[in-house]
Amino acid sequence: DVSVSRVATAEHGVFGCRSVLLATGARTAAELLPGLRVPDFHAVTVLHHTAPAAPTEDPTLLLESDPGGPVAHTVVMSAVDPSRAPAGRPLITSTVLGTPPDDAERRVRKHLATLYGTSTDEWELLALHHTPDAAPAMRPPHDVRRSVRLLAGLYVCGDHRATATPQGTLASAHRAADALLSDLGVRLPDGARVAEEAA
Ligand SMILES: Cc1cc2nc3c(=O)[nH]c(=O)nc-3n(C[C@H](O)[C@H](O)[C@H](O)COP(=O)(O)OP(=O)(O)OC[C@H]3O[C@@H](n4cnc5c(N)ncnc54)[C@H](O)[C@@H]3O)c2cc1C
Missing domain, CATH: 3.90.660.50 (Polyamine Oxidase; Chain A, domain 2)
Incomplete structure (x- = not known):
């Protein structure tokens, strides 16, 4: 169970938080955040x-x-x-x-x-x-930079938000972390932005 301010786990209780970044496969992401699109695989x-x-x-x-x-x-x-x-x-x-x-x-x-x-x-x-x-599946027209910021405080990354590869996954994770920190008002070091562009 996931929301902007709370994550309930099966074995470790409930955590309060200011933001949540969900980094699972597409099917689990849609189970935890109903409404997310589940692609074909x-x-x-x-x-x-x-x-x-x-x-x-x-x-x-x-x-x-x-x-x-x-x-x-x-x-x-x-x-x-x-x-x-x-x-x-x-x-x-x-x-x-x-x-x-x-x-x-x-x-x-x-x-x-x-x-x-x-x-x-x-x-x-x-x-x-x-x-x-x-x-x-990445059927055309496939968006390789699908939105990772659902709303302020709630972010999602993984191969279903980019290309279906580890490289795409990491690129989406960079975008999501960037958005999360930006919404929290944390300035990223320049190197982190360069890494995202390179990915
Ligand atoms: C057999 C196989 C071969 C592949 N071969 C290639 C290839 O040759 N080249 C290529 O580019 N790509 C390949 N891929 C695809 C590539 O591995 C994936 O695109 C990439 O690993 C996706 O990363 P991800 O972080 O989105 O998801 P995942 O790697 O699936 O990571 C998601 C994580 O979330 C965790 N998780 C799930 N549910 C929960 C939950 N409820 N709570 C907490 N944690 C949870 C999982 O345990 C997992 O660690 C292959 C995939 C498979 C399965």
């Missing part, structure tokens, strides 16, 4: 495999140019960051954009065999995460 599915041997030691993201997919991009994550991999085993992380096919794992493994040029018959699925609301 793009789904993302991430699959983690291990294998008897890494298909490559190259820590490079492999992009599929054919939109037929199902894999959009894949990387040997253990070559990028060994601490993420199961002990002594490679970790291959692959991404499917949009609604995955019913037999996603089988088709992904087949596609990975082509992408890496190796058999994936012995590969083992460690985890499959499907996120239906991974990224807000």
